[in-house]
Structures are given as C-alpha cells and as structure tokens.
Amino acid sequence: MWDEFCQDLEPVSGSGELSDLQDKYLSRKRGLISLELRKLGALTPQERSEAGQQLNELKAQVQAALSERQAKFKEEERRLQLATERIDVTLPGYEAARGGIHPLRRVWRQMEEISVRMGFTVVSGPEIESDYYNFEALNIPKGHPARDDQDTLYLSDSLLLRTHTSPVQIRTMEKQDPPLKIVVPGRVYRRDATDATHSPMFHQMEGLVVDEGITLADLKGTLEVFLKELFSADTQVRFRPSYFPFVEPGAEVDISCIFCSGKGCRVCKSSGWIEIMGAGMVHSRVFEMVGYDWDKYTGFAWGMGIDRIAQLKYQVDDSRLFFENDIRFLRQF
Ligand SMILES: [Zn+2]
Structure with missing residues (x-):
C-alpha cells in the first residue's frame, strides 16, 4: 500500500488535493488503512500483533509524508505572497493633496x-x-x-x-x-x-x-x-x-x-x-x-x-x- 500511496502523492499540487488524499487513506470510516485495521479482528493473536504493527507503522509513515508535503505547500505559498506583496521602500510615496487659499x-x-x-x-x-x-x-x-x-x-x-x-x-x-x-x-x-x-x-x-x-x-x-x-x-x-x-x-x-x-x-x-x-x-x-x-x-x-x-x-x-x-x-x- 505504501507504493500505491507514493504514486498518489506524487502528482498532488495543492492543499485541497492533499486533504482528499488524507481522506482516502486515513479517514476513520472509509480510509484504506482504517479499513485494513478493522480487518485485524479476524486474525489470530500472533498474526494480529504482527500485521497491526506493520499497519501502524504504515499509518505513521503516511501521516509524516502528508505533513511534510503540507509544510512544503505552506512554504511555497508564503514565498509567493512575499514575491507578489513585496513593498519597495525606495519608491516615492503618494503625495497628499493640499488645500489652498481661495x-x-x-x-x-x-x-x-x-x-x-x-x-x-x-x-x-x-x-x-x-x-x-x-x-x-x-x-x-x-x-x-x-x-x-x-x-x-x-x-x-x-x-x-x-x-x-x-x-x-x-x-x-x-x-x-x-x-x-x-x-x-x-x-x-x-x-x-x-x-x-x-x-x-x-x-x-x-x-x-x-x-x-x-x-x-x-x-x-x-x-x-x-x-x-x-x-x-x-x-x-x-x-x-x-x-x-x-x-x-x-x-x-x-x-x-x-x-x-x-x-x-x-x-x-x-x-x-x-x-x-x-x-x-x-x-x-x-x-x-x-x-x-x-x-x-x-x-x-x-x-x-x-x-x-x-x-x-x-x-x-x-x-x-x-x-x-x-x-x-x-x-x-
Ligand atoms: Zn491696458
């Protein structure tokens, strides 16, 4: 499943898509990993412990990857904001209109x-x-x-x-x-x-x-x-x-x-x-x-x-x- 997740993550280009991806894997009801975890009940205690550990590790990896990508998006947004909203303090200011005597x-x-x-x-x-x-x-x-x-x-x-x-x-x-x-x-x-x-x-x-x-x-x-x-x-x-x-x-x-x-x-x-x-x-x-x-x-x-x-x-x-x-x-x- 990790490889599949990595393939899904690769083309993600914005916070919205990233949030969809998080739902796909981690949503409590329909998330792919959540569904797998739910299946553990049918296994023997030994199999359950082994598979449970693997799934929890996968879940942690997915979460970490998502957070990392999220941080990257935030940084890009900030860089873009700084570039477009940059104030050039060397430009002359607006001249205030002055009144005069009639x-x-x-x-x-x-x-x-x-x-x-x-x-x-x-x-x-x-x-x-x-x-x-x-x-x-x-x-x-x-x-x-x-x-x-x-x-x-x-x-x-x-x-x-x-x-x-x-x-x-x-x-x-x-x-x-x-x-x-x-x-x-x-x-x-x-x-x-x-x-x-x-x-x-x-x-x-x-x-x-x-x-x-x-x-x-x-x-x-x-x-x-x-x-x-x-x-x-x-x-x-x-x-x-x-x-x-x-x-x-x-x-x-x-x-x-x-x-x-x-x-x-x-x-x-x-x-x-x-x-x-x-x-x-x-x-x-x-x-x-x-x-x-x-x-x-x-x-x-x-x-x-x-x-x-x-x-x-x-x-x-x-x-x-x-x-x-x-x-x-x-x-x-
Ligand atoms: Zn004259």
Whole structure:
C-alpha cells in the first residue's frame, strides 16, 4: 500500500488535493488503512500483533509524508505572497493633496495686511441691514435717485441685504469718537443677473479716516500708497471728479493699466487707465447723522470691489469662475 500511496502523492499540487488524499487513506470510516485495521479482528493473536504493527507503522509513515508535503505547500505559498506583496521602500510615496487659499480670500487678506501696516483697524458688520444704515444715514433718503443705482434685495420694508459695506462706517462712528482709521471688508448684495462682471453677491473693502485737519491730499496720498502696495510700485494713480451721495467732493480713482503700462490694450479699452474705486471727503450730512462735529472734524472714505481687484491681479476675465469653485480653476492659485 505504501507504493500505491507514493504514486498518489506524487502528482498532488495543492492543499485541497492533499486533504482528499488524507481522506482516502486515513479517514476513520472509509480510509484504506482504517479499513485494513478493522480487518485485524479476524486474525489470530500472533498474526494480529504482527500485521497491526506493520499497519501502524504504515499509518505513521503516511501521516509524516502528508505533513511534510503540507509544510512544503505552506512554504511555497508564503514565498509567493512575499514575491507578489513585496513593498519597495525606495519608491516615492503618494503625495497628499493640499488645500489652498481661495483667490478672493487671498486678495482680501492682502488688502487687509496692507491696511493694517498703514495703521488701519479691520472691522466688520452685519450683512442684513436696516434701510437706515444702508441708505438714510449715508445721505441717501427715500426717493433719492442713488437708490435706483443699487438694485436692492429687500427682506422686508425696513430690512435688506446690504448693498455696500458703508453701513459699517456709520455703525463704527456711532460707537467711537474720532480719530478713526478703519477698513471694512465684507460681502455685499445686489439684485443683479450673473454675468462676467456681475454677481448678486460680491465683496467690497471700504476705508474711512476721520480726524482734525484731514484733507483731500491725505486721501490721495493714502490711496496712492495703498494701490502701489497692492499692484506695483510704478502704478500711476489719477482722480476724476465724480458723485456719491455720502462724499463731497467725490472721485473715481483710476490706476495706470497693469497689462499695458498705459500704452493702451483691450482691458483698458485703449485708454491706458483702469477704474478701480470710488472715494471722496465724507459729507457733512453723514457726520451730522452720527453726531460728529463737522466744523471740527473732516474725513475721507473709499470703497472698492475685492472681486474686481482679484480679476485684475489674476487676469481672470469672468468673475463667475470665483464662485463656481471648479477645482481645476482653483488649483492654479
Ligand atoms: Zn491696458
């Protein structure tokens, strides 16, 4: 039977087949050796002892052979596993995706940092405003044509989403006596259809300086320094007379085109200048509303769109890209 077993064992190539072979010879009910052992009862005591010893030796040999083969399979499996699951520690690791700062927030921060370096305090205020703070206190009474320019999103007869950051000027002046030097960055809302340069929500930064003896020259000097810091040292700044209800005199502020350095291009419509913000000396009517002595104090204010600055700085034609948050766009910053 040993020879037969050896013939059976030879072609066995896996643990499953080996288990079948073990059943064939050693299974308690049907195993060939078990069956032989059962036949011993019919023999004489002397024959039984001799045959029993032979069978037990055979059984031990078979078991040993099976165990040996089993061990060999295990070792092969392990070797295979090591070969296929080997880790090459010299390969570079996976790079973890890193987040970035949104381009609008980047410009927002830069504008804040420049202002803080120039001695301004950053303040904020509510986005839901009353008609009083958004319009009345800024010298825009009911029926004033300037209200039509700012398509307002009303929440009720007296509450609205602020159309500019200027209400925070009023709130700050009500709480604080001059001297005052603040900037107010924040979200503002208009009832505008979305296109390349309009959005119902955008960002502004407002500035306000109030003290004794503040003049238009201070306004010009401050904005020149600010804009040269924000764009570049060779940026030219010019002021054109304009009208805003809460300042007198008022001005539109232009910078020399950052794309063509004033030579004329598509962005500046060949003029060499880009309009960047509105500014002016604070209207005496506004000081009156907050209880400032307008014989004693003067001040200036300005406001600009953070989104517009970001569009110019990063040369983004369409402001919608800032809000769609397509990761392919944002990854460029
Ligand atoms: Zn240009």
